[in-house]
Amino acid sequence: MAFLVWLVLGLSVGYWLLQAVARPLPMPASVLPAGESRAAQADLSRLLGPVAPEAVPEPEQVQSSRLRLLGVVAPRNARAAEAGEGVALIEVDGVARTVRVGAVVDGELRLLRVGARSASLGRLGQAPQQVLEISPPAAPATGSLMAAAPSPVVLGGNPPGAMPPQAPPPAGIQPQYGLPLAASVPGGQPLR
Numbered sequence: 001m002a003f004l005v006w007l008v009l010g011l012s013v014g015y016w017l018l019q020a021v022a023r024p025l026p027m028p029a030s031v032l033p034a035g036e037s038r039a040a041q042a043d044l045s046r047l048l049g050p051v052a053p054e055a056v057p058e059p060e061q062v063q064s065s066r067l068r069l070l071g072v073v074a075p076r077n078a079r080a081a082e083a084g085e086g087v088a089l090i091e092v093d094g095v096a097r098t099v100r101v102g103a104v105v106d107g108e109l110r111l112l113r114v115g116a117r118s119a120s121l122g123r124l125g126q127a128p129q130q131v132l133e134i135s136p137p138a139a140p141a142t143g144s145l146m147a148a149a150p151s152p153v154v155l156g157g158n159p160p161g162a163m164p165p166q167a168p169p170p171a172g173i174q175p176q177y178g179l180p181l182a183a184s185v186p187g188g189q190p191l192r
Contacts, residue, residue: 035136066093067106067121072116086114090132 022136047048071089076082084101091097092106099111105121113120 067091067130067132069119069134070096071134072114072117072119074116081113086120088132090119108177 068091073087075085109121118133122129
């Protein structure tokens with residue numbers, strides 16, 4: 001048995017030693033990786049059938065109706081803002097996306113800067129074309145609460161003799177402890 005354990009240990013050490021030391025053979029220069037094959041250059045029109053007619057282009061929507069700012073994570077200090085830090089949650093055509101400063105929002109529009117409640121969009125190296133702002137929060141509901149009724153219970157317990165009187169049990173009925181209330185009354189029905 002000890003021989004088998006040492007044999008398995010030796011084989012394991014040999015396997016991992018070969019894995020650590022061995023280097024893969026270099027690929028010949030004439031070999032192309034699988035992603036760069038010539039199959040992608042083939043004409044597939046005969047295989048897929050005739051080309052579909054071009055769709056009528058939709059009228060272009062106004063950018064402000066397509067984009068809506070839902071939230072921002074803006075840097076607190078000016079140095080971080082100038083370094084291009086920040087993230088905005090922007091809804092484009094009803095789909096919300098998180099966008100980092102410098103990333104493409106839609107088409108050629110990029111997120112240029114993030115403020116406390118705003119995001120500036122435009123082309124890189126140019127002045128912002130659009131500034132989206134978060135809609136202001138709804139006004140808080142105001143009003144007054146009713147005055148609280150005084151409590152008969154004093155914190156820390158009621159002083160002796162100040163306990164409110166309790167109603168005595170119905171005449172002729174002795175409550176039996178450990179049974180439900182309805183079962184302690186002869187012919188009683190459960191309370192509802």
